[in-house]
Amino acid sequence: MAVVLVALALTAALRRGDLVVRLGFVMTGVTALPWATTMALVGCTTDRELAYRLCQAGYAPIPLIGSGLLMVILAVVGRLDAQRPVLVCSVVLGLAMMVLTATTDLVIAGVAPTPWGLLFPEAGPLYGVHIALFAGIVGWGVWLSRRSVRWLRGGFQQGRLAVALAVLSVLTVSDSLLAYGIGGVFPFAWLPALVAGCLALWAIERQDLLRGRGFDEAVAVELAVFAIGAVVVTSIAITVESSRTVMMIGVAALTAGAMVVLGRTTVRGEVMAGTTPAVDHFVERVVASGDATAVGRGLAQLLEESRIATRVRIWCILDNRWVPLHIPEGMTADLELPDEARTWLVGWRHPMSVGDLATARLGPRRDLLEDWARKLDADVIAPLVDGDELVGLLTGEREEALRDAERIVIEEAVLAASRALTVIGLTSEIEARAELARELELAEAVRQARSAADVRDLAGSRVAVSYQPASRVAGDLWSCVALPDDRLLVLVGDVAGRGLASALVSAAVLGAGQVAAGLLGAEATPEAVLALLHDTVVEVDGGRHRVTAFAAIVDRGAGKIEFAAAGHRGGYLVRRTGDDAELVALIGRGTALGERERVIGTGHRALAPDDVIVLISDGVIESRSATGQAWGERRLQRALRDLASRAGDQLGEALLDAARGHAGEATHDDDLLVVVVAPATA
Numbered sequence: 001m002a003v004v005l006v007a008l009a010l011t012a013a014l015r016r017g018d019l020v021v022r023l024g025f026v027m028t029g030v031t032a033l034p035w036a037t038t039m040a041l042v043g044c045t046t047d048r049e050l051a052y053r054l055c056q057a058g059y060a061p062i063p064l065i066g067s068g069l070l071m072v073i074l075a076v077v078g079r080l081d082a083q084r085p086v087l088v089c090s091v092v093l094g095l096a097m098m099v100l101t102a103t104t105d106l107v108i109a110g111v112a113p114t115p116w117g118l119l120f121p122e123a124g125p126l127y128g129v130h131i132a133l134f135a136g137i138v139g140w141g142v143w144l145s146r147r148s149v150r151w152l153r154g155g156f157q158q159g160r161l162a163v164a165l166a167v168l169s170v171l172t173v174s175d176s177l178l179a180y181g182i183g184g185v186f187p188f189a190w191l192p193a194l195v196a197g198c199l200a201l202w203a204i205e206r207q208d209l210l211r212g213r214g215f216d217e218a219v220a221v222e223l224a225v226f227a228i229g230a231v232v233v234t235s236i237a238i239t240v241e242s243s244r245t246v247m248m249i250g251v252a253a254l255t256a257g258a259m260v261v262l263g264r265t266t267v268r269g270e271v272m273a274g275t276t277p278a279v280d281h282f283v284e285r286v287v288a289s290g291d292a293t294a295v296g297r298g299l300a301q302l303l304e305e306s307r308i309a310t311r312v313r314i315w316c317i318l319d320n321r322w323v324p325l326h327i328p329e330g331m332t333a334d335l336e337l338p339d340e341a342r343t344w345l346v347g348w349r350h351p352m353s354v355g356d357l358a359t360a361r362l363g364p365r366r367d368l369l370e371d372w373a374r375k376l377d378a379d380v381i382a383p384l385v386d387g388d389e390l391v392g393l394l395t396g397e398r399e400e401a402l403r404d405a406e407r408i409v410i411e412e413a414v415l416a417a418s419r420a421l422t423v424i425g426l427t428s429e430i431e432a433r434a435e436l437a438r439e440l441e442l443a444e445a446v447r448q449a450r451s452a453a454d455v456r457d458l459a460g461s462r463v464a465v466s467y468q469p470a471s472r473v474a475g476d477l478w479s480c481v482a483l484p485d486d487r488l489l490v491l492v493g494d495v496a497g498r499g500l501a502s503a504l505v506s507a508a509v510l511g512a513g514q515v516a517a518g519l520l521g522a523e524a525t526p527e528a529v530l531a532l533l534h535d536t537v538v539e540v541d542g543g544r545h546r547v548t549a550f551a552a553i554v555d556r557g558a559g560k561i562e563f564a565a566a567g568h569r570g571g572y573l574v575r576r577t578g579d580d581a582e583l584v585a586l587i588g589r590g591t592a593l594g595e596r597e598r599v600i601g602t603g604h605r606a607l608a609p610d611d612v613i614v615l616i617s618d619g620v621i622e623s624r625s626a627t628g629q630a631w632g633e634r635r636l637q638r639a640l641r642d643l644a645s646r647a648g649d650q651l652g653e654a655l656l657d658a659a660r661g662h663a664g665e666a667t668h669d670d671d672l673l674v675v676v677v678a679p680a681t682a
Helices: 002-014 019-042 048-059 062-077 084-103 127-147 156-179 190-206 217-239 243-267 275-289 292-305 339-348 354-358 363-376 404-449 500-523 526-543 632-643 648-663
Strands: 108-113 119-123 310-318 321-326 380-386 389-397 453-458 461-468 476-482 488-495 547-555 560-566 571-577 580-586 601-606 612-616 672-679
Touching (some): 002 190, 002 217, 019 062, 019 190, 048 084, 048 119, 062 084, 062 127, 062 156, 084 127, 127 156, 156 190, 275 292, 292 389, 310 404, 339 363, 339 380, 339 389, 354 363, 389 404, 461 476, 461 488, 461 648, 476 672, 488 500, 571 632, 580 601, 632 648, 648 672
Antiparallel strands (some): 108 119, 476 488, 571 612
16 A cells, blocks of 8 residues: 555656646645555554554544545545635634644554454544545545536546545544444555555546646655655665754654746746736636637637737648647747657647757758748747647747746647637538538539439349429439448428528538448438438528438348438338239338428338339429319329329339329429439339
8 A cells, every 4th residue: 555655655756747736635645655554554563552652653644634535535536615615614623633633642542462463442532523534525525526526528537536535544444443343354555545545546647636747857866855855864874873963853854845847837837927828818718719819819818918928929820731820929920840849849849948958859851940940039948739730830929938837837828729720620621611611512403303313223223313493593402322320211391481591501411411321330320311401401501491302221131121211201012913013102200301300200111122212302293283283192003003003213203294284384382302213123
């Protein structure tokens, strides 16, 4: 347990990262270490007086372990500022109880053997208060974390880890029963404590609980000097006659040194007073603007107002070229970045003073990088890196070297700006591609509108489309796509309304159907396709349009057809039986795409090898004669039975001829569309 606690404290001290979490883990490891070491020593002695003194020393800082864990929890779940008074009170109370434990018998009254023979503390009048203070502090942190907003957001995983550490730590109070002589035969608190320590190390290494930024070389040197001093003082104390005096002086000196190390480890990187609100403002307001120029201007303003750098210049990469976001008047906007410099910046990632190059390990690239830095004419350089991609670069002027606190401010702001610029770049690229896709889709829709017929062989089926446009632009659409698993997706639809707007929506839905098929692939279902199309309809043209649609997946190999309807009339499955034909309706209840409450009706039918699927638009059924009489469903069914013997690529045209014959010279107000899916051999 002692070894794990030392590893935890050293890892937190030597790993750059979240300062408060570092301090919490260092405090936890340092205050729990006396308990672990003294209990180990107690197990090696039968001297009750010695065991009693060891127990006093080991149990004294236990409440401060709770303060360290509370600090970790509050930092991870984002409640530190609001609960800072509670944290301070817990430390003050812990120190008070530590003094009482170490100097009186109010907490530890003595020691007595457990049933298995190990000497163990006997509870004094304040023993329960001492232990309850530790458990209460940690319990308060757990309770707060479950109410935290961030617990349900991005900090959920790390918050859960922090609470797991706290719960395991609280389980260590189970040994309190032994102190009161109630049950138990041997102390087992070391077991959950050991698990908690190992979990903390795992969380730091694997879950990035510290949000690590690399190794802290300065602290490593300080700890090494401290360790050497401890060895020297101990050696002198052993060899000199007045060893007791030497040891006391040495311990005092080493304690002071330890406090300096701890202070530099945890306070050296403390963010400057007044800077954190500025960073928060930048992240919440400027980064969320969605405007790259605003991000650059806000980042420059943050650094200049914080007096970290002046004459800040910022570039970003948009459309694979360097774009200046903020250039002060009189300074050049040109930027040259050699490939080797780009690679090194991505690997370095951190803000730096140009003077840092003198001590950095640059290898054979030193001359090139130093020459490039001189040409920048800057004192501060910060790469904007997101993931493994360089998305921008920041430079500024400054008279003195960067302090650690200032580096942290730059790093936090630059990280937020990098992510914002990545999102902005991706959004710009998506919009450009979407615009191109819309143009291509519209061109395809126009091509289809001018096509009288279309025949395709796909996935074991022959798809024949018969189409006659209305006198005014309407919004009928169709699509067929062969899926990766030899299934066929057929989509038909109709945009409510007339005119160019309907045609544009039709083109957008048609393109979205093609994209949906590609995205879903072998996982495609008719319902899933219509669900994606619904989202497209809602987004296009402010969601003012409604689209009826019918999607079917034909699986000739499995002998079935699955379909889904969103307000569309669907069609028929035509099954030839000798000279007659059986009609099986393919219909499903549902609401049009774009409605606030989306309802999609689904169904499936068995598919015989010679079955033919016929999907028909409303325009065919509603074709009206000069007297205003619609062709109607009965005439359609009669025509399907009469024409069932026709080949699949002729059936659609024959149905359109029948509807046109009924209408005569009357004008068609709606598109006429018939899609026939027959066996490929038919």
